[in-house]
Amino acid sequence: MDTTNEVLVKVEGLSKKFCKDLKTSLWYGVKDLISNVQGQSHTRLLRPKEFWAVKDISFELRRGECLGLIGHNGAGKSTLLKILNGLINPDAGKVTIKGRVGALIELGAGFNPILTGRENIYNNGAILGFTKKEIDAKVEAIIDFAEIREFIDMPVQNYSSGMKVRLGFAVAAQMEPDVLLIDEVLAVGDVGFRMKCLTRIGELLQNTAVIFVSHTMPQVARIANKILLMDHGKELVCGDDVSDGIQRYYQSFQNTDKIVGGNGLVKLKSIKILNNESKEIVNTTGFVELIHNEAYSFEINLDIDDKVSKYWVNYSFIDKDAKQVANFFSLFSKSIFEDKGQVSIKSKIENMILGQGIYTVGVSINEVRTDKSRGDIYCFDSNIASISITGISTGHAPIQFVGEWNLMEANEA
Numbered sequence: 001m002d003t004t005n006e007v008l009v010k011v012e013g014l015s016k017k018f019c020k021d022l023k024t025s026l027w028y029g030v031k032d033l034i035s036n037v038q039g040q041s042h043t044r045l046l047r048p049k050e051f052w053a054v055k056d057i058s059f060e061l062r063r064g065e066c067l068g069l070i071g072h073n074g075a076g077k078s079t080l081l082k083i084l085n086g087l088i089n090p091d092a093g094k095v096t097i098k099g100r101v102g103a104l105i106e107l108g109a110g111f112n113p114i115l116t117g118r119e120n121i122y123n124n125g126a127i128l129g130f131t132k133k134e135i136d137a138k139v140e141a142i143i144d145f146a147e148i149r150e151f152i153d154m155p156v157q158n159y160s161s162g163m164k165v166r167l168g169f170a171v172a173a174q175m176e177p178d179v180l181l182i183d184e185v186l187a188v189g190d191v192g193f194r195m196k197c198l199t200r201i202g203e204l205l206q207n208t209a210v211i212f213v214s215h216t217m218p219q220v221a222r223i224a225n226k227i228l229l230m231d232h233g234k235e236l237v238c239g240d241d242v243s244d245g246i247q248r249y250y251q252s253f254q255n256t257d258k259i260v261g262g263n264g265l266v267k268l269k270s271i272k273i274l275n276n277e278s279k280e281i282v283n284t285t286g287f288v289e290l291i292h293n294e295a296y297s298f299e300i301n302l303d304i305d306d307k308v309s310k311y312w313v314n315y316s317f318i319d320k321d322a323k324q325v326a327n328f329f330s331l332f333s334k335s336i337f338e339d340k341g342q343v344s345i346k347s348k349i350e351n352m353i354l355g356q357g358i359y360t361v362g363v364s365i366n367e368v369r370t371d372k373s374r375g376d377i378y379c380f381d382s383n384i385a386s387i388s389i390t391g392i393s394t395g396h397a398p399i400q401f402v403g404e405w406n407l408m409e410a411n412e413a
């Protein structure tokens with residue numbers, strides 16, 4: 001029987017509610033128990049202090065597919081994973097899972113703290129349905145993958161969080177499950193181990209369906225071929241367009257923080273972003289929407305004190321992970337200014353090569369020094385605009401070059 005592409009996870013109208021108050025929650029628990037005995041059910045209704053942690057979620061996942069499960073803190077991602085792993089029961093809806101499920105949901109969950117790492121491997125393997133002989137055949141590979149051989153006979157309660165996640169992932173991944181559920185816990189591992197895990201997930205994907213919860217969008221972009229963006233328990237985006245899901249996720253966190261500084265000799269009066277026809281792009285959605293590879297100009301109006309000597313301007317582009325990904329220095333175009341009073345400076349970027357995503361733009365006006373010393377900062381504003389780059393459907397790197405490509409005649413070796 002050809003099992004490629006078979007649906008391994010089917011989720012239909014899944015909902016789970018929680019209560020915000022422990023006492024009320026216990027009281028509802030008792031009432032529900034009695035209602036169940038009487039054959040009544042009111043699970044679809046919310047009572048005071050209850051809320052939907054997961055509401056009406058449906059999707060299918062096939063062998064070879066990796067679902068990136070993303071959303072703000074408290075969106076319901078872990079609750080959904082816990083329902084899929086059978087740790088909690090839903091209030092409504094249905095989950096159908098085919099095959100063996102490997103899960104890495106809560107740090108240390110599934111481990112017995114007083115048993116050693118090695119004993120826990122056997123325990124976990126047995127829970128997954130493997131025989132002792134089968135685990136014997138895998139145990140060395142698991143220890144090697146986790147890179148904790150030195151500590152494998154130590155009780156797990158003495159492991160660091162990184163060591164626990166290493167062992168947890170190694171067990172879940174080396175047992176080659178049909179369905180692999182991974183929560184954000186991977187983030188506890190160091191960069192080297194995280195990379196190794198992502199590569200391993202990529203290898204497993206040929207035979208596995210993976211659900212991967214993460215707040216690290218480049219990782220999601222790298223391994224997910226399906227996306228589910230959750231917002232307060234509900235689905236906001238669900239489907240194959242991973243880029244769209246990531247973009248919508250970023251848009252939900254508009255950066256309004258701002259640091260304004262400098263010695264005050266230059267004051268920023270206004271800023272405009274213009275398109276190639278010199279028309280201002282108006283911010284209607286909270287973002288100035290720019291199209292990849294098109295030309296744009298920045299126009300700033302400044303009030304410059306007489307004490308200011310020569311100065312240069314720099315725009316910085318910061319991504320959602322607060323990394324500076326690009327600069328636009330006037331110095332590199334040999335543009336140094338010395339005008340005083342009311343000054344307007346327009347600068348043009350011929351090709352907006354930033355990749356799809358959301359960026360914050362900052363500006364600084366700086367003193368020119370002829371020696372190598374750092375000049376004064378006359379004016380600095382870390383957030384003059386939030387821009388959203390669209391018009392490019394592939395690639396998640398912050399810089400996307402556009403250039404000429406030519407097919408040449410092959411050289412004979």
Ligand SMILES: Nc1ncnc2c1ncn2[C@@H]1O[C@H](COP(=O)(O)OP(=O)(O)OP(=O)(O)O)[C@@H](O)[C@H]1O
Pocket residue numbers: 018019020053071072073074075076077078079080184
């Ligand atoms: N056992 C529980 N009892 C009551 N509320 C709960 C319980 N477990 C989770 N919640 C609540 O359900 C909501 C969803 O939580 P969940 O852990 O699923 O979010 P998440 O998307 O995984 O968040 P994060 O990104 O922070 O890990 C939150 O408001 C949380 O406080």
